[in-house]
Amino acid sequence: xxxxxxxxxxxxxxxxxxxxxxxxxxxxxxxxxxxxxxxxxxxxxxxxxxxxxxxxxxxxxxxxxxxxxxxxxxxxxxxxxxxxxxxxxxxxxxxxxxxxxxxxxxxxxxxxxxxxxxxxxxxxxxxxxxxxxxxxxxxxxxxxxxxxxxxxxxxxxxxxxxxxxxxxxxxxxxxxxxxxxxxxxxxxxxxxxxxxxxxxxxxxxxxxxxxxxxxxxxxxxxxxxxxxxxxxxxxxxxxxxxxxxxxxxxxxxxxxxxxxxxxxxxxxxxxxxxxxxxxx
Numbered sequence: 001x002x003x004x005x006x007x008x009x010x011x012x013x014x015x016x017x018x019x020x021x022x023x024x025x026x027x028x029x030x031x032x033x034x035x036x037x038x039x040x041x042x043x044x045x046x047x048x049x050x051x052x053x054x055x056x057x058x059x060x061x062x063x064x065x066x067x068x069x070x071x072x073x074x075x076x077x078x079x080x081x082x083x084x085x086x087x088x089x090x091x092x093x094x095x096x097x098x099x100x101x102x103x104x105x106x107x108x109x110x111x112x113x114x115x116x117x118x119x120x121x122x123x124x125x126x127x128x129x130x131x132x133x134x135x136x137x138x139x140x141x142x143x144x145x146x147x148x149x150x151x152x153x154x155x156x157x158x159x160x161x162x163x164x165x166x167x168x169x170x171x172x173x174x175x176x177x178x179x180x181x182x183x184x185x186x187x188x189x190x191x192x193x194x195x196x197x198x199x200x201x202x203x204x205x206x207x208x209x210x211x212x213x214x215x216x217x218x219x220x221x222x223x224x225x226x227x228x229x230x231x232x233x234x235x236x237x238x239x240x241x242x243x244x245x246x247x248x249x250x251x252x253x254x255x256x257x258x259x260x261x262x263x264x265x266x267x268x269x270x271x272x273x274x275x276x277x278x279x280x
Contacts, residue, residue, distance in 0.1 A: 003276055006045035007037040008071070010052045010061055018253040020184070020233075020268075021051055027269040043069055046279045047272075049231065050074050053251040055105040070275050075228035079248045080104045084227065087168040087244065091159050095151050098169040100200075101158055102145045106249060140164070147200045170244055171200060172237035178202050183216050183234045184252060184264075185224070187271030191264045192216055204255050212264070217243035230275075 005028065007021060015022045015037060025035050036045060042064040048071040052061055057077040065071060081104045082088065089095050134141050138157055147169050148154060158164050172179040180195045180202035192213040197206040220236055220243050233252035236245045254265075 002032050002034050003047075003279075004034045004036065004045040005272075006040060006043060006048045006063075007035065008040060008043075008048050008050050008052070008061070008063060009038055010054070011039050013039075013053065015051070016253070018255070019051075020252045020254045020265075021049070021231075023254065023265050024186070024269045024272075027266060028272060033272075039063075043067070043071065045069070047275055048072065048074075051251055055080050069279055072230035072275065073228075073232070073250050076250065079106055079227075079250060081165045081167070084223075084245060084248050085165070085167060087170070089151060089166045089168060091151070091154070093151065095168060098147060098149055099151050099154065100145050100147050100167050100169040101140060101154065102165050102167060103140065104163050104165050106247065143203065144199070144201045169200070170237065170239045172239055177208065179237060180246075181213065181236050181238065183220060183236070184232075184268060185229075185271070186231045186268045187274045189268050189271035190216070191267060219243045220245060223248075231271075 007015065007025065009015070015025070025037075029035055039061065040048075040063045047069055048063065048065075050057065050062070050071055050073040055078070059077065062071065062074055081102055089099060134146060135155055138155075140146065151166070154166055158166065172181070174196050177196050177198050178200055180197070181192065182195065183192045184190060192215070193210055194213050195202050195204075195207045195210045197203070197208055199206045217236075217238070220234055223245050224234065227248065229248070229250065231250070233249045234245060235247035235249075236243050238244075
């Protein structure tokens with residue numbers, strides 16, 4: 001009988017086509033691995049991958065595992081900024097440089113908001129926040145985070161919000177452009193990229209050029225080990241020789257054409273083998 005892999009999600013959650021795991025699943029299926037997707041009360045598969053698109057994952061979503069099979073990413077249930085960042089400020093921090101306001105939740109808190117608001121209301125809210133200043137709406141700009149010159153410029157209401165954090169803004173620069181470095185990994189397989197944009201918050205839709213990289217700072221690798229991730233993506237920058245971790249993602253997305261897996265994705269997919277060898 002062939003090997004069986006369970007992608008563990010929350011009830012009602014579906015994998016999106018741009019999820020990295022969706023591309024890896026297609027590769028694994030081509031290798032003859034049986035794939036199941038969805039929540040499960042008990043792990044019957046040879047191996048599980050926890051893939052719940054939330055910043056905080058309820059422990060109840062972890063299935064019973066009487067046979068002790070590997071469940072990847074089951075050791076990391078919290079990827080909030082307050083958990084992963086070493087650069088969060090308070091109103092009395094005395095920092096005299098630029099600052100950035102972020103959501104404590106991953107991806108701007110979008111997955112969490114989608115649970116609470118119907119689609120039509122989310123669209124209306126998006127139009128509303130685009131039309132007015134975030135200082136008036138008390139909602140961060142859609143698809144971005146405000147960068148302010150000084151800590152004193154942070155509105156008082158931000159400090160009262162548990163869902164927001166204020167961090168030191170420490171950009172990596174390439175001339176007048178901004179740099180974001182990403183590191184994707186699955187087990188021991190990995191690849192990295194250096195993305196350049198002309199906006200302080202570098203995102204996929206704002207990248208003007210990029211290049212693949214082969215090195216990852218030791219401190220970023222140590223952060224992965226400390227947090228206990230088997231699979232995912234780290235965002236970081238290099239400033240004055242120091243690697244600064246910005247974001248951790250257990251359910252990363254990629255910009256690529258479905259069905260046309262490039263060699264980086266094939267390389268990542270091969271990382272599954274080291275886990276399967278423990279149960280074969």
